[in-house]
Amino acid sequence: MASLSLEHVGKKYPNGYEGVKDFNLEIADKEFIIFVGPSGCGKSTTLRMIAGLEDITSGTLKIDGRVVNDVEPKDRDIAMVFQTYALYPHMTVYENMAFPLKLRKVDADTIDKAVREAARILDLEKLLDRKPSALSGGQRQRVAMGRAIVRAPKVYLMDEPLSNLDAKLRVQMRAEISKLHDRLGATIIYVTHDQTEAMTLGTRIVVMKDGVMQQVDTPTKLYNEPCNLFVAGFIGSPQMNFIDVQVSEKGAGVALTFGANTITLTGPKADALKQGGYVGKVVVMGIRPEDVVEEHEYAEGRTLSETFPASVTVYELLGSEAMIYADVDGGQISAHLSAASAVRTGSQIKCAVDVDKIHLFDKQSELAIAH
Amino acid sequence: MASIAASKAGSDRNRTFLAILIPVLVLFIAFNTIPLLTGFFYSFTDSKGYGAFEIVGLQNYIDLFQDARVGNSYLFTFKISVVSTILVNVISLTLAIGLSSKIKFKSALRGIYFVPRILGGLVVGYVFSYFFTYIVPALTGTTSMLASKEWAWVAIVVVLVWQACAQTTIIYITGLSSVPEDVYEAGALDGATGWDKFRYLTFPLIMPSITTNMVLVMKDMLMTFDQIVAMTSGGPAQSTESISYLIYQNGLNNSQFGFQCANAVIFFIVIAVISIAQTKFLNSKEEQL
Numbered sequence: 162m163a164s165l166s167l168e169h170v171g172k173k174y175p176n177g178y179e180g181v182k183d184f185n186l187e188i189a190d191k192e193f194i195i196f197v198g199p200s201g202c203g204k205s206t207t208l209r210m211i212a213g214l215e216d217i218t219s220g221t222l223k224i225d226g227r228v229v230n231d232v233e234p235k236d237r238d239i240a241m242v243f244q245t246y247a248l249y250p251h252m253t254v255y256e257n258m259a260f261p262l263k264l265r266k267v268d269a270d271t272i273d274k275a276v277r278e279a280a281r282i283l284d285l286e287k288l289l290d291r292k293p294s295a296l297s298g299g300q301r302q303r304v305a306m307g308r309a310i311v312r313a314p315k316v317y318l319m320d321e322p323l324s325n326l327d328a329k330l331r332v333q334m335r336a337e338i339s340k341l342h343d344r345l346g347a348t349i350i351y352v353t354h355d356q357t358e359a360m361t362l363g364t365r366i367v368v369m370k371d372g373v374m375q376q377v378d379t380p381t382k383l384y385n386e387p388c389n390l391f392v393a394g395f396i397g398s399p400q401m402n403f404i405d406v407q408v409s410e411k412g413a414g415v416a417l418t419f420g421a422n423t424i425t426l427t428g429p430k431a432d433a434l435k436q437g438g439y440v441g442k443v444v445v446m447g448i449r450p451e452d453v454v455e456e457h458e459y460a461e462g463r464t465l466s467e468t469f470p471a472s473v474t475v476y477e478l479l480g481s482e483a484m485i486y487a488d489v490d491g492g493q494i495s496a497h498l499s500a501a502s503a504v505r506t507g508s509q510i511k512c513a514v515d516v517d518k519i520h521l522f523d524k525q526s527e528l529a530i531a532h
Numbered sequence: 533m534a535s536i537a538a539s540k541a542g543s544d545r546n547r548t549f550l551a552i553l554i555p556v557l558v559l560f561i562a563f564n565t566i567p568l569l570t571g572f573f574y575s576f577t578d579s580k581g582y583g584a585f586e587i588v589g590l591q592n593y594i595d596l597f598q599d600a601r602v603g604n605s606y607l608f609t610f611k612i613s614v615v616s617t618i619l620v621n622v623i624s625l626t627l628a629i630g631l632s633s634k635i636k637f638k639s640a641l642r643g644i645y646f647v648p649r650i651l652g653g654l655v656v657g658y659v660f661s662y663f664f665t666y667i668v669p670a671l672t673g674t675t676s677m678l679a680s681k682e683w684a685w686v687a688i689v690v691v692l693v694w695q696a697c698a699q700t701t702i703i704y705i706t707g708l709s710s711v712p713e714d715v716y717e718a719g720a721l722d723g724a725t726g727w728d729k730f731r732y733l734t735f736p737l738i739m740p741s742i743t744t745n746m747v748l749v750m751k752d753m754l755m756t757f758d759q760i761v762a763m764t765s766g767g768p769a770q771s772t773e774s775i776s777y778l779i780y781q782n783g784l785n786n787s788q789f790g791f792q793c794a795n796a797v798i799f800f801i802v803i804a805v806i807s808i809a810q811t812k813f814l815n816s817k818e819e820q821l
Contacts (some may be wrong), residue, residue, distance in 0.1 A: 214717050235723040247714035251736040260732070264723035308722070 162188045163238075163315035163348055165211065170220035171279050172206050172372075180206040182372045184220070188350065193342050195363035196352045198395070203372035206351045208318050211350060212241050224315060235264075240309035241318040246301045246326065248293040248308075252460075254280075255289040258307045277521035279307040282344070283337075299330045306338075312343070317353040323358065335361060360384070366390050390527040393447050393520060399484065404455065404492040405524065406446045408439045414426045417446055420490025422469035426516060434521065444530060447520035450484065453496035455504060456511040465513040473508045487512070568800075574793040581789030592794035601770060602795060605778045608685065608771070613753035616689050620696045620749050624766055625819070627697065628704030629734075642705070649698035657762025660691045664763070682772045684764055692761050696752060700745045707741025708734070742813035747807050754803050775799050 165188040172181040181203040188194050196204035209215040211222060213234030222229055229237050238259070248257050252400040253274055262272045280286045283303040293301055302322060308319055322338075323331045339362055342349055353359055359366050360380045367389075368383065369376040376388040387393035393401045406417035406424070414427035415434050423447075426434070434440065454460045456468055471487035471494060483498045487510070496512060504510055567680070575592055579585035596602055633640050648656065664687045665676045677683040711734060719725075721734050735742075757776040760766060766773035766781065773781075783792030 212717075212721060214720065234592070234720045235725060239721065241718070242722050243718060245712070245714050245716050247712070247718035249715060249718070249733065251739075260724075261722035264728055264732075308718075312722075 164188060164347070165316060165350075166221075166223040166226075167207075168223070170207070170210060170222060172203070172210060172215060174219045177461070180372050181210070184374055186347065186367065186374070191346050191348055193349045193362055195359040195366045197356060197359040197366055198351065198355065198369035198371060198375075199354060201371075202369040202371050203418050205320055206372075207369075208235045208241075208320055208350060208352045211316070212239060213237055214282045219228075219266070236315050237316075239316040239318055240312050241315040241320065242302075242305045242309050242322045244321040245303040246293075246322075246325075248301055248304055250293050250305050253290050253292055253295070254285060254307075255529060256305050257293070257304055258311050261308065261312045264313075265450055275311040275313075278305075279310040282310065282341070283307050295476075299334065302326060302334060302358050303337075304524065310341075315348065317345075317347050317349045319349065321353055322351075324353070324355070331358075332506075340364060356398060356445060360396070366396075368395060370395075386529070386532045387447075388518065388529050390445060390522050392527075393522070397449055399450055399495050401447045401520070402492075402494045403444050404448075404489075404494070405443050405521075406491075407443055408434050408441065410435070410440050415440065417444075419446070419492055421488055422467075422468075424466040424514065424516065424519075425518065430516075430519060430531040437523075437530055439523075439530065443524050445522040445524055447522060447526075448494075448514045448518060449496045450517040451497045452518035453494055454513050454515065455485075455496060455498055455502065456513065458499060458502065460513075460515075461498045464517050466516050467509040468513045471512045473504055473506055473510060473512050476504065476506045476508075535631060543733070543813060550556055571796055573792045574790050575797050576776050576794075579722040579790040580787035583663040585790065588790070592791045593798070595791065596794055596798060601777075602778065604770065604774050605773045606799070609754060609774045610754065612689050612692065612756060612774070614684055614752055615752045615775075616696065617750045619689070619693045620700050621745055623693065624697045624700035624745065625704050625742075627701045628708055629730075632705055632708045633700065634666045642702075645701055646698045648695045651695070653695065653758025654762050656691060660694075660759075661763045662804060679768055681768050684768060684772045688756070688759055688763060691763065692756060695759075696749055700749055703741050703745050704738065707738040711737045739814070739818040743811065743818060746814060748808045750810060751803060751807055754806070766792075811817075 167186045170184040173179050198204050206294055210217050217230050230504040238243050253322045258276045258279055259272045285303055323489040325335050363380055365379055366383050367377045370391050376392045383396050404419050406419045409416045414425055414431040416422045471489045473485050473487045483500055520532050525531055576587055577585040578588045664678050669676050677687040719729055724732055755776050756774045760774050760777045764772040766777050777795050779792045780786040
């Protein structure tokens with residue numbers, strides 16, 4: 162297994178478009194790194210540059226300390242699982258998995274052992290004689306994984322490997338990949354636009370937007386301390402509520418005002434606003450739906466703000482819980498409720514927020530001020 | 533009510549199908565099936581192509597297998613067909629790979645390589661006839677290949693290959709473009725580059741195009757006619773007489789109408805058998821994509 166180092170890596174196309182800009186990342190041995198972001202953010206391009214399928218136009222890529230910018234894909238000792246699986250349609254499952262070893266002139270016995278071991282791990286033993294066209298999506302996905310495993314490469318690259326699977330299978334395979342990572346002790350770089358995959362699989366997550374890396378952190382830190390508005394909005398589903406609030410001094414703390422509503426903040430967040438010179442200015446308040454509490458809901462252990470009225474516009478029962486979307490004076494807000502709640506569309510309710518969970522962002526730079 | 537409406541819609545659709553189908557069917561029967569059956573009938577006669585004739589049973593067929601000129605024309609036709617089919621496919625596949633890679637002026641080059649296809653066989657034949665009769669001897673100081681019993685067939689193969697490569701290349705380009713790019717990318721990571729890439733990935737994946745091209749080119753070559761008319765008229769000393777040319781020449785000009793009809797029937801069967809055999813063999817090599 163291996164470590165990777167990306168130093169000022171960039172991708173500029175002949176038409177001048179910059180797909181990836183000044184990408185810096187150190188990936189340690191055995192890490193499970195996730196590249197996540199919306200379509201066109203450069204995450205797949207970065208992965209393909211690591212694979213050698215795209216030229217790196219600036220910067221340096223090192224695998225185990227060796228610069229590999231100009232090294233052929235086959236000589237980088239990496240394996241990739243494609244979104245479309247990219248199986249060889251004319252070869253059986255066995256031949257697909259044996260192919261990389263056959264090209265490396267590995268002897269037949271060793272190939273056979275490696276293929277059968279991979280097939281056993283991935284439960285493909287009964288499918289070895291089938292062609293890809295006779296396999297289901299999930300089976301194909303496992304074959305693609307098997308083809309990567311047999312080579313025991315330094316680094317595994319996975320480009321949205323689960324996005325063509327149905328929801329149930331995706332959850333299953335997600336768990337399989339996680340187990341595989343533990344079992345192989347492999348360095349894995351995984352691209353997805355699904356933030357649930359990112360949160361559940363990654364040891365660290367790289368959030369990207371418009372070719373620029375926004376934040377690299379553990380899933381927990383990313384969720385609790387997003388560095389800017391984009392990350393705050395992208396990670397978490399449904400997404401964080403954002404409300405523009407006017408900051409004013411109120412005793413030892415500050416008051417955040419939106420419409421006719423006011424929330425009082427004290428402690429480090431209030432201090433950060435004061436010290437940052439935000440008093441008298443408008444900032445963005447971010448609060449996740451699970452941290453918005455309806456007045457009848459159980460809220461032990463939370464530090465709640467003043468309540469404010471809200472008018473429910475949409476009620477969605479999700480089974481174990483419910484979601485509401487409501488208009489408040491000065492904005493809109495979504496909140497989790499218990500499934501037993503009597504609130505429905507059209508209800509006039511009173512809400513409060515957990516002040517410990519408020520995130521504050523600069524309105525101009527969109528950077529986080531305090532969490 | 534619903535079923536009446538549905539059946540009315542169905543009969544309307546059937547009428548449309550018939551309106552499209554019947555004229556084509558009538559034309560096909562008039563210009564293909566009836567001549568074929570008429571030819572089959574004449575193959576059992578001693579018709580000269582005009583005047584009275586008598587039924588001679590299988591005599592024409594018996595004579596065919598004893599006629600040295602017919603035998604030679606089959607040998608010649610098979611020789612140029614096999615050589616040309618192999619050359620056309622090798623050259624076209626090479627060209628197609630070149631024209632499918634990232635090169636400048638790709639579209640323009642594809643257009644230029646297609647030009648021979650839009651020229652008639654006779655026109656090309658006459659141009660090359662001039663080329664082999666005057667230009668090549670002037671450059672090399674030799675006599676014309678077309679006047680040589682040993683070399684005339686080579687000149688004909690050159691023309692056939694030159695002209696047939698156009699369409700065959702286009703079919704290979706289409707075949708190559710149908711190979712998914714991600715398969716090549718996976719191959720690049722697995723170590724399939726250069727010759728390995730062609731051998732293990734490209735070749736098996738374009739097998740359907742290879743089947744199509746082998747069958748079409750072989751059939752066209754077996755039916756070579758225009759180029760013979762324009763370049764050698766079957767000469768020198770009947771050394772370049774293709775079967776089609778012999779059927780035409782002796783059937784229509786030398787009063788062997790009945791005899792050559794029998795030749796045409798046998799030729800039809802030969803082409804059909806070769807095409808079916810080729811298709812069956814190559815289909816077994818095709819992979820389900």
